[in-house]
Amino acid sequence: MEIPFVHLDNLETVAEELDEVGLKLGACGPRFRVITACQGVSICNHGLGDTESLAKKIDERYYGRSGLPHKFKVGIAGCPNACIKPQENDLGFMGVAQPILDESNGAECISCGICEDVCPVKAIQLVDGKPQIDLTRCINDGKCINSCPTGSLRPEREGWTVFVGGKFGKHPQLGWVFDRFVSEEAVELVERILGAYCRLAHKRERLGELINRIGLEKFREAVQSEQV
Amino acid sequence: MNRSEESRGVRSRETDGGAIHYMDLRGEICPMNWVKTKLRLEELDPGEPLEVLLDEGEPIQNVPRSARSEGHKILNLKREGSYYRVLIERGHLSHGT
Numbered sequence A: 001m002e003i004p005f006v007h008l009d010n011l012e013t014v015a016e017e018l019d020e021v022g023l024k025l026g027a028c029g030p031r032f033r034v035i036t037a038c039q040g041v042s043i044c045n046h047g048l049g050d051t052e053s054l055a056k057k058i059d060e061r062y063y064g065r066s067g068l069p070h071k072f073k074v075g076i077a078g079c080p081n082a083c084i085k086p087q088e089n090d091l092g093f094m095g096v097a098q099p100i101l102d103e104s105n106g107a108e109c110i111s112c113g114i115c116e117d118v119c120p121v122k123a124i125q126l127v128d129g130k131p132q133i134d135l136t137r138c139i140n141d142g143k144c145i146n147s148c149p150t151g152s153l154r155p156e157r158e159g160w161t162v163f164v165g166g167k168f169g170k171h172p173q174l175g176w177v178f179d180r181f182v183s184e185e186a187v188e189l190v191e192r193i194l195g196a197y198c199r200l201a202h203k204r205e206r207l208g209e210l211i212n213r214i215g216l217e218k219f220r221e222a223v224q225s226e227q228v
Numbered sequence B: 001m002n003r004s005e006e007s008r009g010v011r012s013r014e015t016d017g018g019a020i021h022y023m024d025l026r027g028e029i030c031p032m033n034w035v036k037t038k039l040r041l042e043e044l045d046p047g048e049p050l051e052v053l054l055d056e057g058e059p060i061q062n063v064p065r066s067a068r069s070e071g072h073k074i075l076n077l078k079r080e081g082s083y084y085r086v087l088i089e090r091g092h093l094s095h096g097t
Ligand code: SF4
Pocket: A101, A108, A109, A110, A111, A112, A113, A114, A115, A116, A126, A129, A130, A131, A147, A148, A149, A150, A151, A152, A153
């Protein structure tokens, strides 16, 4: 939200009044910008990841942090529909789930074929009445899991796909996949990525530009060697 | 018919006879198709079956899943052209009727 034409003399009063209703001033310049996230699993039918709680954790620790080489944006999407466009952020998280057939607990597959019908990439085929899942095609959107009427499909692996180095503006580029099925370690990974970025980037160099310059593998190594 | 089509419905379960309640919900949009299914299920005794016809797309992806999440059981689900025939067993949870 932007409020235009606030006179510099009134800035303090405006900030105080905003504070009273629980709003903070936004960050601009070379700082950790406001985190954007979709509603995620708590509201959206497609949601796989708890975007709200991850956004809160990152927000508490990093929002507004200064001393960065350039601006730093984080986007968190609950599923591969990617409504919040995690690939266009310096750091992006996208909730994912990898399906597996599991008929324990009485969840017997009735060979209805719904899973095959809903899969957007044709990764599922019923063979002898049971779904066979081609994980090389699967994009982990969890649609089959959510639509199965008997609960026979469950996530074998879940978590976040992590993108790094995306940006928009005059020279747009999509982020690279940095890691998959990240869960508990997500916040620690932010710390490491931020550390490596601050250590290696030139002044006014976005994360994507740094990776363009040194390559993804070098950056990955730098992140791994980062002490937290 | 490809291999996968042939393979469908082979593991459907039989019910133990008795009257099967029936509703044709083709042409009914979400969420009305689910509302009608839910109300009808609530009139039945636990264990009684209800057969519904649902359109492909959203209806078939949503109604059976909703029924399951409210404690009912999907006994059978079979495609018949552009719609599906679904057999639902009334669950044992009470819905405050
Ligand atoms: S949707 Fe579920 S019950 Fe139907 S074929 Fe797939 S795994 Fe089996």
